[in-house]
Amino acid sequence: MIEGLVAKFLVQNVEQYFVLAFILLGIGLFGMMVRKNLITILMSLELALNSVNIAFVGIDKMNSLIDGQIFALFTIALAAAEAAVGLGIIISLFRLRKAENVNEIIDLKG
Amino acid sequence: MKALYPDIIVIVGIIALILIELVLPSFDLIGFLGFLISLVSGFLAIKYSLEGYTFSKWLLDISAFSLLLKGIIYILSAFVIFTSVSFFKSKKTFLENVYTFLLIALGLSIMISSKNLVVILSGLELASISMYIAVGMLKDDYVSKEASFKYLVLGSMATAFFGLGSAFYIGATSHLDIISVSVNHNTAFALASLFLFVAFALKVSAAPFHFWTPDAYEGAPTSTTAFISTVPKIGFYAVIFLLASYVFPIINNFSYIVGIVGVLSMFWGNLVAYAQNSAKRMLAYSSIGHAGYFLIGFSKYNVLSVSSTMFYVIVYAFATAGAFLVLSILEKNENWTHDMNNYKALYKKNPFLATALGLFLFALIGIPPFATFVGKLGIFLGLVNSNAWFFAILFIIGSIIAAGYYLKLIVYMFFKEPVTEEDQSLPLSLFDTIGVSVFLISVFFFGVFPNVLFDIILKDMFHG
Numbered sequence: 001m002i003e004g005l006v007a008k009f010l011v012q013n014v015e016q017y018f019v020l021a022f023i024l025l026g027i028g029l030f031g032m033m034v035r036k037n038l039i040t041i042l043m044s045l046e047l048a049l050n051s052v053n054i055a056f057v058g059i060d061k062m063n064s065l066i067d068g069q070i071f072a073l074f075t076i077a078l079a080a081a082e083a084a085v086g087l088g089i090i091i092s093l094f095r096l097r098k099a100e101n102v103n104e105i106i107d108l109k110g
Numbered sequence: 111m112k113a114l115y116p117d118i119i120v121i122v123g124i125i126a127l128i129l130i131e132l133v134l135p136s137f138d139l140i141g142f143l144g145f146l147i148s149l150v151s152g153f154l155a156i157k158y159s160l161e162g163y164t165f166s167k168w169l170l171d172i173s174a175f176s177l178l179l180k181g182i183i184y185i186l187s188a189f190v191i192f193t194s195v196s197f198f199k200s201k202k203t204f205l206e207n208v209y210t211f212l213l214i215a216l217g218l219s220i221m222i223s224s225k226n227l228v229v230i231l232s233g234l235e236l237a238s239i240s241m242y243i244a245v246g247m248l249k250d251d252y253v254s255k256e257a258s259f260k261y262l263v264l265g266s267m268a269t270a271f272f273g274l275g276s277a278f279y280i281g282a283t284s285h286l287d288i289i290s291v292s293v294n295h296n297t298a299f300a301l302a303s304l305f306l307f308v309a310f311a312l313k314v315s316a317a318p319f320h321f322w323t324p325d326a327y328e329g330a331p332t333s334t335t336a337f338i339s340t341v342p343k344i345g346f347y348a349v350i351f352l353l354a355s356y357v358f359p360i361i362n363n364f365s366y367i368v369g370i371v372g373v374l375s376m377f378w379g380n381l382v383a384y385a386q387n388s389a390k391r392m393l394a395y396s397s398i399g400h401a402g403y404f405l406i407g408f409s410k411y412n413v414l415s416v417s418s419t420m421f422y423v424i425v426y427a428f429a430t431a432g433a434f435l436v437l438s439i440l441e442k443n444e445n446w447t448h449d450m451n452n453y454k455a456l457y458k459k460n461p462f463l464a465t466a467l468g469l470f471l472f473a474l475i476g477i478p479p480f481a482t483f484v485g486k487l488g489i490f491l492g493l494v495n496s497n498a499w500f501f502a503i504l505f506i507i508g509s510i511i512a513a514g515y516y517l518k519l520i521v522y523m524f525f526k527e528p529v530t531e532e533d534q535s536l537p538l539s540l541f542d543t544i545g546v547s548v549f550l551i552s553v554f555f556f557g558v559f560p561n562v563l564f565d566i567i568l569k570d571m572f573h574g
Contacts, residue, residue, distance in 0.1 A: 021277075025270065032263065045266050052273030059281040067286050068277065071228055075273050078235045082266050085242055089259045096252045 017058025024051035036101045038093070042086045049079040112158055113165035113172045116151035116180055117223070120216050123147035127209045135205055141195035144208040145188050148215065152184030159570070169226045175570035176222045179348050182424055186341050186431060187215040193435045193545030194333030200442045202249035203331060210247070211337055213240040218345030225288045227276040230349060234272065237345065238265050238313070241338050245330040257329020264322040268312040275305030279357075288356050303357045303364060307371075310353070314346045316401045317375030327394035332441050335390065336434030339397050340427035347404055347423045351416060351571075354408045369409035369501050376402025376508040383515045390437060390448040392515055393430070396474060399512055400426055406501050407489040415492020417567050422485025424563065425556050426474075429482060432549030433470040436463050439542045453519060455528035460536040464523045466546050471516040473553050476509060481556035484564070 028048025032041050052075050056068035094100060123143070131140055159177035166172065191211055198207050214237045221233030242265060246258030276286070282299035283291045293299045308319070315323040327335045358364045379398030386392040407419030440446055440456075440463065457464040473480035486509060493502035556563055 021274070025274070028270070029267075032267075038259070041263060045263060045270075048270045049266065049273070052270055052277060055274055055277040056280075059277050062281060063284050065280070065284065068280050071231075071273075071276060071280070071286070074228055074231060075269075078231070078239075078269065081235070081239055082262065082269070085239055086259070086262050086266075089242070089246055089255055089262060092246065093252070093255045093259060096250065096255060 014058050014062040017054055017061070021051045021055035021058065024048070024054065036103060038090050038100055038102065039087075041102065042083060042090070045086070046079055046083055049075060049082070111165065113163045113177060114170075115158070116155040116177075116184065117216065117219055119151040119154070120147060120184070120212060120219070123151075124209050124212050124216065127212070131205055137195055137199050137205060140205060140208050141191060141198075144212055145192045145195075148184045148188035148191060148212060152181045152188060154181075155184060156181030160566070169229050170223055171225050172223045173570065173573070175567075175573075176348070178566060178570055179222055179344055180219045182427075183215050183218055183341055183344055186344075186427055187211055187337070189545055189548050190333065190337045190341070190431055190435065192548075193542060194336065194438060196539055196541055197333045197438045197442060198331070201331060202251075203247050204249065207244065207247055207331075207334070210240050210244045211334075213237075214244065214337070215341060218342055222345050222348045225352065227279065227286045227288065230288075231269075231272060231276070233345075234313075234349075235269060237342060238269070241265070241342065244334045244338065245326055247334065248331050253329045254331065255329075257326045261322050261326040264312065264319075268309045268319075271305045271312070272309035275302050275307075275309060278302035278305065288352055290356050291360070293360065300361050303353070303361055304367075306353055306357065307364075307368065310346055310350050311371055311401075311405070314343060314350070314401045314404070315375075315398050316371050316405055317378045317398065318371065320375060320378070320398045320401075323398055324391050324394040327397070328388065328391050332390065332434060332438035335394075336431045336438060339394070339434060340431040343404075344423055344427055347408070347420065350405075350408055351420065354411055354416065359411055365409045365411075368405055369498070372402045372405030372407075372409060373501065373504050373508070374402070375399065375405065376505070377511070378402075380508055380512040380515075383512075384518075386515075387450055388448045389450060389453060389519055390434075392519065393433060393437070396512070396516070397430065399508070400430075400474075402508065403486070403489065403505065406505050407492070409501060410493060410496040410498050412492045412496040413568075413572065414495060415489050417564070417571055418485050418488020418492060420567055420571060421556075421560070421564050422482060422489065425481035425485060425553060428549050428552045428556075429470050429473040429480070432546060432553065433467060433474070435549065436467040436470065436546060439463060439538070439546070440536065443536055450519065450522055453522045454526040456523040458528065460538060462538060462543065463536070463546070466550055468520050468523060469550060470553070471520055473557075475513045475516050479557050480553055481560060482553075484557065484560040 025048050028044045031044030035041055053072040056072040060068040155177050159174045162174055164173055217233045217237030221230050242262040245261055246255050248254035278298045279302040282293055282296050312319040376399050379395045383392050383395035404419055407415050473482050476482045476486045
């Protein structure tokens with residue numbers, strides 16, 4: 001019975017992976033634009049980066065390859081490195097000015 | 111195997127520098143060793159490139175052309191490190207600056223030594239993450255951290271786009287290498303090339319994606335600006351050349367997308383540069399304008415325009431690094447902001463620096479004795495050869511518009527009266543003089559004898 005349920009809810013079309021990936025990328029971009037808190041912006045960024053992994057999984061299912069999954073491992077590691085650097089920068093910003101919102105860091109005018 | 115030696119030297123050198131720094135934390139020593147490592151591997155790479163060594167095993171594919179670019183990247187890094195050590199000593203920065211530069215150069219070098227998307231991503235991110243860190247390296251300086259955060263957020267978006275582009279590339283072609291493929295009107299392939307192009311347009315600060323550029327360049331320590339505005343460009347344009355030779359020509363009319371992004375960024379950068387009061391921001395907008403020229407050069411795949419764009423990127427890197435390094439030497443003085451008024455009568459205060467900055471600015475305009483003129487001429491002739499008259503004429507108009515703001519700074523330096531009457535001459539150390547002279551001589555040399563570099567580029571660029 002459980003196997004039947006899993007088969008029923010498993011993704012049938014490969015396109016659904018891409019739709020999910022694009023929705024996550026869109027949520028990530030939208031969050032980066034509307035959110036004010038610096039850490040939330042970093043979280044949105046991670047969401048956008050991780051949407052790539054879902055696209056890779058979909059591609060691999062479509063072509064029955066493993067190259068995409070290896071690529072996804074690299075993306076996960078790089079996203080972690082970027083998050084670490086980003087958190088470090090946020091901590092040093094906070095130490096210097098107690099700033100935790102984007103509308104407090106507007107000294108440089110784009 | 112010999113083609114790998116330059117990178118191995120740099121990897122071992124970086125680890126050695128980290129260990130030496132624990133025992134002997136001295137800026138002079140670390141700076142000198144970093145300069146030496148970078149210079150030795152740079153000359154070795156150029157020597158092997160001329161002797162025709164190649165290496166293609168595992169995921170790597172090092173051609174003579176990528177060895178040449180590696181050599182130029184390392185030599186340029188060596189002289190930027192050489193000139194910036196005294197700047198870092200005068201500011202409150204970290205000792206890690208030197209090998210952060212080497213890490214950026216190493217990442218770029220890995221990026222251009224493969225056609226595999228995984229290796230390109232790894233090198234790109236090694237360079238990019240090191241760049242985010244390098245921008246925020248000024249101790250107790252708020253603006254530097256803010257610039258670093260903005261650069262990180264927008265730069266990581268480029269990574270996400272690169273990943274999506276690679277996903278669609280694998281989907282359309284079933285392999286990870288950028289080699290010539292045959293796909294007909296494949297939507298996945300079109301999306302792949304669009305995403306990959308957007309990722310690199312963001313990295314080279316072309317116009318709709320340029321918003322991080324003025325902030326990151328202004329907030330960074332000025333020597334770091336000299337580094338991140340020039341050396342990474344060589345690597346990024348090498349990858350754009352790879353895309354322009356294998357990916358873009360497959361899609362109908364993709365050259366118009368590249369060309370229109372180029373035209374947009376040329377006009378945006380060159381027009382907004384007039385509104386800037388700070389010389390550092392003005393040079394940042396000038397680099398957006400130059401991204402426009404280079405993308406127009408890559409829009410049509412034509413032997414003349416593509417090879418002269420690569421030549422132009424290299425000599426532009428020398429000229430811009432020189433200009434930013436002169437700004438960094440000036441910034442060592444007390445109370446120096448990069449406001450235009452500070453540059454009034456600079457010629458009376460320090461004739462050498464004023465002349466050097468003036469010559470670099472003339473080089474960026476593209477006045478004939480300088481090497482950049484050869485690049486501009488080549489791009490124009492290449493566009494005319496491939497009947498792209500529209501882009502050729504816009505390219506000339508954009509270049510003429512650009513001349514004005516460089517001349518404004520030159521007029522401020524040479525013909526304006528100083529704000530205060532007191533005579534304050536600015537000091538200049540021997541190392542700074544040598545460093546700036548190296549950049550000045552190379553810009554002159556490649557302008558008078560462009561064939562020295564241009565022949566090698568033409569010989570190697572299209573065989574690999």
